[in-house]
Structures are given as C-alpha cells and as structure tokens.
Amino acid sequence: MFKKIITIFSLTVVLAVGTFAGNTEAASAVASNEIVSSAKNLIGIKYRYGGTTKTGFDCSGFIGYIYKNNGVNLPRTAAGMYSTGTSVKKANLAVGDLVFFNTSGKGVSHVGMYIGSGKFIHASTSKGVRVDKLNDPYYWGKKYVGAKKVADVSVAKK
DSSP, X not given: OHHHHHHHHHHHHHHHHXXXXXXXXXXXXXXXXXXXXXXXXXXXXXXXXTOEETTEEOHXXXXXXXXXXXXXXXXXXXXXXXXXXXXXXXXXXXXXXXXXXXXXXXXXXXXXXXXXXXXXXXXXXXXXXXXXXTTOTTTHHHHEEEEEEOSXXXXXXX
C-alpha cells in the first residue's frame, strides 16, 4: 500500500512539473512575441543620431528603448551593450538576442535585435527602424561581429 501511495504521489509531482514547464514555454513564446511586436510597432521611425525616443532613434537608442520598455536596462552605446551579456553563436541565436556589427571599421558600431527567421530589427542611418536579413551578402553579412544574450526574454516584463 505504501508503494502505491508513493507511486501515485510521484506521478502527481511529475505531471505538475510537466504542466508547469509547459506553461513556462507558453509564457516564453508570449514574451518573445511581445518584445518583437513592440519593436515592429516602431518600424518607419526615422533615424536620429543620439536618438532614444519615438521622435527618432539611433541603433543603440532603439535597442535601449525596446529593452527598457520590457524591464531591462542596457548601456547606452552599441559597444557598451557588446560588453555585457553572454556570447551566443550565430547558429544558436534566439529571438531577443542582440546582434552586433562593425560598420565603421573601428570595432562594434551597430546593434540590432534578432527576431527569428534569419532577420533582425534595427535603426539604420538610411531608412530608420527596419527589418533586414542577418546574412545579407551585400552588407550586413560581411559586417557581423557577434551576438549576446543580455536578458532572458521569457521573463522580461513590460
């Protein structure tokens, strides 16, 4: 009888943990979708050097704005952001990871946010907030420096 009670108890715990884990995955997907959605809502806002608001963004101002609105404070510059977080291999990018580029020839000078499907969102000097392909063979693919996970997007809150 005691073995039967232990077995039932163990199964209950396993089911409860499995259900909790399933809910965590669902919450993760929602939070990831929220951060991407909040970033995409800003597509078309013009580029402004030093800009950190909806009146105009530079690249790090845009990323800082998105993350701050999702409960994460980041350094002000792309280089500062690159010095934080945990490195992520390109093959292991997840939605919300920051992607970095050398556009000036002097180290990290541009930042965007990976949004999945090989794309990232960023504030470009020529067209403002937009989505581009990470492996664009004509520009971004050649300028890529690396990526960082600066926050667990699944727990970032608005």
